[in-house]
Amino acid sequence: MATILVTGGCGYIGSHTCVELINLHHDVIIVDNLYNSSIKVLDRIKEITGVKPKFYQVDILDRAALDQVFAENKIDAVIHFAGYKAVGESVAIPLTYYKNNISGSINLYEAMAKANVKTIVFSSSATVYGDPASVPIKEDFPLSTTNPYGTTKLYNEQILKDVYVSDAEWSILLLRYFNPIGAHKSGLLGETPNGIPNNLLPYIAQVATGKREFLRVWGNDYDTVDGTGVRDYIHVVDLALGHIKAIEYALGHKGVECINLGTGNGYSVLQVKDAFAKAAKMEIPYQIMDRRPGDIATCYADTTKAKELLGWSARYDIDDMCQDAWNFAQKNPNGIE
Ligand code: NAD
Numbered sequence: 001m002a003t004i005l006v007t008g009g010c011g012y013i014g015s016h017t018c019v020e021l022i023n024l025h026h027d028v029i030i031v032d033n034l035y036n037s038s039i040k041v042l043d044r045i046k047e048i049t050g051v052k053p054k055f056y057q058v059d060i061l062d063r064a065a066l067d068q069v070f071a072e073n074k075i076d077a078v079i080h081f082a083g084y085k086a087v088g089e090s091v092a093i094p095l096t097y098y099k100n101n102i103s104g105s106i107n108l109y110e111a112m113a114k115a116n117v118k119t120i121v122f123s124s125s126a127t128v129y130g131d132p133a134s135v136p137i138k139e140d141f142p143l144s145t146t147n148p149y150g151t152t153k154l155y156n157e158q159i160l161k162d163v164y165v166s167d168a169e170w171s172i173l174l175l176r177y178f179n180p181i182g183a184h185k186s187g188l189l190g191e192t193p194n195g196i197p198n199n200l201l202p203y204i205a206q207v208a209t210g211k212r213e214f215l216r217v218w219g220n221d222y223d224t225v226d227g228t229g230v231r232d233y234i235h236v237v238d239l240a241l242g243h244i245k246a247i248e249y250a251l252g253h254k255g256v257e258c259i260n261l262g263t264g265n266g267y268s269v270l271q272v273k274d275a276f277a278k279a280a281k282m283e284i285p286y287q288i289m290d291r292r293p294g295d296i297a298t299c300y301a302d303t304t305k306a307k308e309l310l311g312w313s314a315r316y317d318i319d320d321m322c323q324d325a326w327n328f329a330q331k332n333p334n335g336i337e
């Protein structure tokens with residue numbers, strides 16, 4: 001049993017990870033400024049697990065407040081989710097993204113070093129592979145980015161690698177997520193983006209609940225099974241369980257490792273639409289549009305390293321993911337409130 005500080009723990013992936021940590025009797029302390037989440041998430045976590053995590057409404061840009069969190073608690077390790085994540089927005093307001101995701105993270109790493117907490121699991125992204133030359137994508141593929149959001153992930157990886165070079169006491173896992181979707185089985189936790197969703201699943205869910213008229217499919221002229229983009233969708237609960245394995249590994253080893261968290265399977269936009277239609281027992285109307293700038297054709301993970309190093313692999317399939325996303329969307333038409 002360990003005490004884990006979870007930054008961004010009220011968010012989509014963070015909240016699911018807190019549930020799995022608590023299920024395994026770890027002590028969870030959440031730091032979140034609630035910029036993209038609701039305080040009600042804490043009650044939802046309690047409803048699922050019976051435990052309400054300790055919570056600090058703190059911005060990771062506030063170094064003094066972070067220092068206080070470390071001073072008041074005996075923290076063994078950190079899982080760092082806090083950050084902004086919208087690719088398009090990062091192009092429009094890059095400085096805001098660099099400040100929050102880089103300056104905020106450096107604050108956290110400094111506060112950790114000061115408190116002698118040197119074990120961290122960081123939320124990276126498959127976006128650091130840019131447009132990969134081939135699939136499945138292995139961790140040693142070349143890295144590049146096409147937008148400021150992706151660059152913040154790449155820089156954080158580099159910063160943490162440099163931290164390890166400077167001090168071999170650190171234990172650092174850089175988890176590169178593929179496309180997290182789905183929701184907790186209870187329907188109490190899930191994803192509720194503000195405004196018009198950018199990502200595929202939240203958009204389809206809003207078509208299904210009648211909020212949007214039809215799905216806009218961004219291009220059907222890619223070199224894929226049906227011409228639409230292919231991604232490695234992973235159930236958010238599988239991703240959360242991957243973090244449990246990661247934190248357990250990190251607590252027992254020193255070093256720095258990059259690890260893909262995906263299923264290793266690719267699904268096209270139309271295949272996902274069909275899986276959701278099956279789960280919701282309805283047609284999902286759609287229209288083929290032009291390609292979305294910056295999109296790649298195909299992206300899916302080689303998952304060998306996660307299996308070998310962490311003993312983890314994803315369990316849920318695309319039908320489970322759509323079923324759980326639909327359950328959450330129906331139960332929470334206005335998000336977690
Ligand atoms: P999310 O927006 O639901 O959660 C992030 C949480 O961090 C939110 O609760 C937000 O309020 C909080 N936060 C943001 N800035 C903060 C700050 N300065 N101080 C304190 N709290 C702050 O996002 P998510 O989907 O759960 O993603 C979690 C992490 O995983 C992010 O770092 C994201 O970039 C990364 N990631 C997400 C995806 C995805 O598709 N969801 C894919 C790859 C990587």
Ligand code: UFG
Nearest residue numbers: 125126127177178198199200203216217218229230269295
């Ligand atoms: N798509 C549509 N219509 C939509 C939304 C998406 O056709 O309304 C298509 C996209 O063109 C793409 C696929 O659905 O082919 C998936 O798109 P998402 O926006 O859901 O996900 P991306 O793969 O583009 O991006 C996600 C995260 C990024 C992360 C990236 C790589 O949103 O943060 O995966 O990990 F960087």
